[in-house]
Amino acid sequence: MKRELDQQTLGRTLTPRTIVQELDRFIIGQKEAKRSVAIALRNRWRRQQVDDDLRDEIVPKNIIMMGPTGVGKTEIARRLARLAQAPFVKVEASKFTEVGYVGRDVEAMIRDLTEIGINLVKAEERDVVQVRARELAEGRLLELLLPAAPRAGNASFGDRDDEQDPEGRTEATREKLRGMLRAGKLDDREVEVESQDRTMPVFENFSQQGMEEMVVNISDMFGNAFPRRTRKRRVKVPEALELLEEEEANKLIDSDKVIREAIWRVENSGIVFIDELDKVSSRESGHGPEVSREGVQRDLLPIIEGSTVTTKYGPVRTDHVLFIAAGAFHVTKPSDLIPELQGRFPIRVELSALTREDFVRILTEPENALCRQYSALMATEAITVEFRPDAVDEIAHIAADVNQRMENIGARRLHTIMEKLLEELSFEAPDIGPQTVVVTSGYVKERLSEVLAQEDLSRYIL
Secondary structure, three states: OHHHHHHHHHHHHOOHHHHHHHHHOOOOOOHHHHHHHHHHHHHHHHHHHOOHHHHOOOOOOOEEEEOOOOOOHHHHHHHHHHHHOOOEEEEEHHHEOOOOOOOEOOOHHHHHHHHHHHHHHHHHHHHHOHHHHHHHHHHHHHHHHOOOOOOOOOOOOOOHHHHHOHHHHHHHHHHHHHHHHHOOOOOOOEEEEEEEOOOOOEEEEEEOOEEEEEEOOHHHHHHHHOOOOEEEEEEEHHHHHHHHHHHHHHHHOOHHHHHHHHHHHHHHHOEEEEEOHHHHOOOOOOOOHHHHHHHHHHHHHHHHHOOEEEEOOEEEEOOOOEEEEEEOOOOOOHHHOOHHHHHOOOEEEEOOOOOHHHHHHHHHOOOOOHHHHHHHHHHOOOEEEEEOHHHHHHHHHHHHHHHHHOOOOOOHHHHHHHHHHOHHHHHHHHHHOOEEEEEOHHHHHHHHHHHHHOOOHHHOOO
């Protein structure tokens, strides 16, 4: 039922136009790329509405995004996955090797995606049981703070009121403690809690697919053959409550249900972003590394086309996982990939290099604009930083100029320039007290004049 409600919600809220508008809040420009990924995401929802007999025949239209570094390729894919609340993993093609070479095999990306899907669903389930888990955790903590009174036997002396209703008096005291706990009046007290030992043995599996680090939980493998290890810790009440709440939440969550839902999400809405795809392409075949590069492409083929990958949670099919690849493609081009792999990416989008006007917008328009970030950082030191429009224009001009004279690293250039611009202020901030600093074009030129005067700009700005 929850799955159908989620699909209805996505259908109402995530139209292509809405998706583009949401991406515009954080990413400047690149309209063509935004439209392509918005359509691809909407098609995921459309496929779920199709009849079962045709649904399996509709495969996602994978995308290749081409463009220089720092123009928003990774950010578009990351924001897209966050919008859809879908399992998302970013991998670098250059980190994988073909079968027979030491390194990660391409199936590792699906195992990573499945792990992320498990964590995503588990977090949602934890939110559902949070209230109940909190109540149970409070009960356990109160038992530690005020153990239950021993039942009176055939005692013939003592306080007659205590003998008549000892449990009632304990319960009244416990409720009083509960009120103090919720009011934070017991935060300084320490209690001894027994928690499960989270450390797990790690094995390294040497196989023909390379060395793949595998984490194996012996308790899960052998069931109750080995009891779970626990250890006692003495912690403050807030930390104890957090530990107990996590344990109670894990008890309330149905692990089998989480695994089923996570695998369904990975198979039907998972997104894999493969960066630096151009690094495994070559213009001509040769010896040495070239063979390994082509081997990586051939290993990627069955994963992207659709295969079954074995994970510790069970088999995962990749037929309907959306793959978004990206690369600068300066030296090579998509046509240098092997033909079979080219056919798996029917949609190709070229992202344009950022201009001075784009830099101005990046500094001021997005919700996470750099000027807002640095103003917020300085506000923690009681310093108000105001960026005048002429200062923003000057910063954008310098960034565009340096990108033209050196390597074009896109919007990442703004980070290095802003750091250099506010370096002295950031260092002195704790000592100069509350004040307002107005950043003007003169301020920018003064702080960066020595840097720009140097012939070797790389000594200062990347």
